[in-house]
Amino acid sequence: MKITIIYDNEVYKKEEGFKADWGFSCLIETDLAKILFDTGANGSILLSNMKKLSIDPHSIDEVFISHAHFDHAGGLSDFLKINKNVKVYLPISFYEHINAKEIISVEEPLQIHENIFSTGELGGIEQSLAIKTEKGIAVIAGCSHPGVRDILRVSSKFGKVYALIGGLHGFREFDLLKDLELVCACHCTMFKSEIRSLYPEKSIRCGVGKIISL
Numbered sequence: 253m254k255i256t257i258i259y260d261n262e263v264y265k266k267e268e269g270f271k272a273d274w275g276f277s278c279l280i281e282t283d284l285a286k287i288l289f290d291t292g293a294n295g296s297i298l299l300s301n302m303k304k305l306s307i308d309p310h311s312i313d314e315v316f317i318s319h320a321h322f323d324h325a326g327g328l329s330d331f332l333k334i335n336k337n338v339k340v341y342l343p344i345s346f347y348e349h350i351n352a353k354e355i356i357s358v359e360e361p362l363q364i365h366e367n368i369f370s371t372g373e374l375g376g377i378e379q380s381l382a383i384k385t386e387k388g389i390a391v392i393a394g395c396s397h398p399g400v401r402d403i404l405r406v407s408s409k410f411g412k413v414y415a416l417i418g419g420l421h422g423f424r425e426f427d428l429l430k431d432l433e434l435v436c437a438c439h440c441t442m443f444k445s446e447i448r449s450l451y452p453e454k455s456i457r458c459g460v461g462k463i464i465s466l
Contacts, residue, residue, distance in 0.1 A: 416436070
């Protein structure tokens with residue numbers, strides 16, 4: 253499985269010409285599907301970074317929106333203008349009308365593919381992805397508004413959690429990370445330096461252009 257960071261507050265390699273902006277999006281590539289997780293705040297920045305990363309929007313099978321906040325769903329309409337033949341997974345509280353081939357509103361934990369699950373909407377606001385890998389469950393989170401503790405609790409029902417990737421808004425229960433093997437704190441994480449300091453052996457830096465192979 254490969255995860256490519258498309259949209260983030262930071263750029264991983266500035267010389268590549270990527271654009272940083274407040275928001276988050278990544279492409280998850282598995283043997284079963286290519287899933288666009290969130291779409292950032294701005295469609296033109298999303299599509300520009302995708303082009304520089306040689307990601308064809310038409311190659312994407314599914315879109316998974318963690319929550320309705322603009323910095324995660326703002327680029328969705330522009331993406332769908334190019335590729336509306338996708339299946340879109342939305343949390344049940346998502347309130348905007350969108351035009352896509354198939355729309356699935358998610359409330360409870362849901363199996364999306366053989367080894368890919370939604371946690372279901374937690375805290376009345378947000379869903380995360382839990383993906384089974386050879387090393388354990390990789391959790392992809394948008395902002396972690398329901399709390400990292402709750403996200404990890406639900407994700408652990410699918411197997412032992414190995415990795416946590418994404419935004420950790422307001423997160424400071426650092427002991428929750430001690431049993432994980434990989435942490436990539438992105439986007440709205442307020443205490444990135446503290447996480448890297450406490451867990452230097454398992455922390456990796458996020459940013460547009462970063463590729464994570466699991």
